[in-house]
Amino acid sequence: MAHRALAATVASLMPQARTELAELVRYQSVADPEQFPRSECEAAASWVADALRAEGCTDVAVLDTPDGTQSVYGSLPGPAGAPTVLLYAHYDVQPPLDEQAWLSPPFELTERDGRWYGRGTADCKGGLIMHLIALRALRANGGVPVSVKVIVEGSEEQGTGGLERYAEAHPELLAADTAVIGDSGNFRAGLPTVTAILRGLVVLRIQVDTLEGNLHSGQFGGAAPDALAALIRTLDSLRAEDGSTAVDGLAADASWDGLQYPEDDFRQDAKVLDGVRLTGSGTIADRIWARPSVTVLGIDCPPVVGATPSVQASARALVSLRVPPGLEAGEASKLLTAHLEAHTPWGAHVAVEPVGQGQPFRADTGSPAYTAMAEAMREAYDGAEMAIAGQGGSIPLCNTLAALYPEAEILLTGLSEPQAQIHAVNESVSPEELERMSLTEALFLQKYANSW
Incomplete structure (x- = not known):
């Protein structure tokens, strides 16, 4: 009643x-x-x-x-x-x-x-x-x-x-x-x-600088270090070939033993396009609940409309890392920062700034x-x-x-x-x-x- x-x-x-x-x-x-x-x-x-x-x-x-x-x-x-x-x-x-x-x-x-x-x-x-x-x-x-x-x-x-x-x-x-x-x-x-x-959360802002100012890509391109290209290479280092997260020193092989998430259901829920493979390995539950995952949230660079033929002097991005239980968010932030600094190519100047985190x-x-x-x-x-x-x-x-x-x-x-x-x-x-x-x-x- x-x-x-x-x-x-x-x-x-x-x-x-x-x-x-x-x-x-x-x-x-x-x-x-x-x-x-x-x-x-x-x-x-x-x-x-x-x-x-x-x-x-x-x-x-x-x-x-x-x-x-x-x-x-x-x-x-x-x-x-x-x-x-x-x-x-x-x-x-x-x-x-x-x-x-x-x-x-x-x-x-x-x-x-x-x-x-x-x-x-x-x-x-x-x-x-x-x-x-x-x-x-x-x-x-x-x-x-x-x-x-x-x-x-x-x-x-x-x-x-x-x-x-x-x-x-x-x-x-x-x-x-x-x-x-x-x-x-x-x-x-x-x-x-x-x-x-x-999962906890770490958010960092990374800025890469290579030149005092933008340069004409015809006059200087090929030798002048492009900050945007350097940033792209740095960000690409955060993922293994199969798309799984690959941050130096960060374990990414834990498993989830509870409720499972069928792959077909996940593809439908996530609205994955036909023919596009999912990233990572292990079960879907392993990947989204038990393991870390990195995401590039945004990149500051010239938009396509209005772009000029220039070698970019600076570029920056906002990067997040989801942190599974068992790892303290502050330690994960240190590992991610060290990874970004170590994988920035060509001696480019790199600055990594913490934005926010949650355990x-x-x-x-x-x-x-x-x-x-x-x-x-x-x-x-x-x-x-x-x-x-x-x-x-x-x-x-x-x-x-x-x-x-x-x-x-x-x-x-x-x-x-x-x-x-x-x-x-x-x-x-x-x-x-x-x-x-x-x-x-x-x-x-x-x-x-x-x-x-």
């Missing part, structure tokens, strides 16, 4: 959820002032603060974090003696990339083919809406049975560590018995999943909170058993929480199943997944409170 009542309430809240998600998606809250005005993130933070106040949260505050961004905090006291659960999401989003490739405006929620499209719908503005629905459903069915803390980050996508450093300076703020990180997702829509590991994370899936989550998922998903998967991305706050509160249990759930295409054009969320995961979270909070 309780399950059916909660489910009916969650279903009735979906129109409000769509309206609120549409409002939140309108904010172009990319935490990069070089691309988007800071006012967009500030406005989104204000929206989140108002939403928490409307839910009865106390101590609502917009926190100025050390990286120059804002996170939003609020708390909801529960019954005496009840456990405390921290609910996490982030309101900052990735840039829209090629806006012309979107089938609908990236910052305008658009319903199409049963999905809601827009930047941040799944990652992770939808995660915040999921938390709000769960709390509303519980309040309408006897009350929230736990004490709740909510933290909504403003710079997760940039990896600049503002919230982590703020939490370390205010260790009492996010203290909880369990944290539900709503920034992951099901392995596949309809298959309830918790994420057991996250890898491994959860304890045998803890009581995971038992409660498995039961909640089974009810919300009509008897389907909870799957345990990895995730190639990183959520830097997880390791900070684990270090600050070693007794706390940390669960990773969310809305970013493969069809969501997070970080890509045409990001979307399944309203059915939003409804079921909101119900899952409400059921989990009940079951966790009862187990306390």
Whole structure:
């Protein structure tokens, strides 16, 4: 009966959820002032603060974090003696990339083919809406049975560590018995999943200089060292012949023994073009969850349109390295830096600058909170058993929480199943997944409170 009542309430809240998600998606809250005005993130933070106040949260505050961004905090006291659960999401989003490739405006929620499209719908503005629905459903069915803390980050996508450093300076703020990180997702829509590991992240900027200024390629080309060519050679050294990551001193042969990812499914999810081979070796799960992977995020060089016949004096790139559990991100950063410096050809001047990093994370899936989550998922998903998967991305706050509160249990759930295409054009969320995961979270909070 309780399950059916909660489910009916969650279903009735979906129109409000769509309206609120549409409002939140309108904010172009990319935490990069070089691309988007800071006012967009500030406005989104204000929206989140108002939403928490409307839910009865106390101590609502917009926190100025050390990286120059804002996170939003609020708390909801529960019954005496009840456990405390921290609910996490982030309101900052990735840039829209090629806006012309979107089938609908990236910052305008658009319903199409049963999905809601827009930047941040799944990652992770939808995660915040999921938390709000769960709390509303519980309040309408006897009350929230736990004490709740909510933290909504403003710079997760940039990896600049503002919230982590703020939490370390205010260790009492996010203290909880369990944290539900709503920034992951099901392995596949309809298959309830918790994420057991996250790869960490290292981001570096490399600049190569060879000349005092650009030169005429006809007059000097052939002998004058081309900085762009030197950079390309340096970047190419980061991959072996089969495309696997090859950073000097960095092991890349670990294996994943949990849920597997069939290659045909991966090719379809990743939208790999016909005839193009996948990179690396081992199983797909090995490659994307258990091993490091390097990506060139961007290169500064002359665009094709307007290019002149010149030998380039300087070139730079942004490089990321995903770091599996078992390797500390700072050590990985040192190895990547040393590799880039060692493989820059022709004596070119090279400068490598750290931009951001986050530690890898491994959860304890045998803890009581995971038992409660498995039961909640089974009810919300009509008897389907909870799957345990990895995730190639990183959520830097997880390791900070684990270090600050070693007794706390940390669960990773969310809305970013493969069809969501997070970080890509045409990001979307399944309203059915939003409804079921909101119900899952409400059921989990009940079951966790009862187990306390």
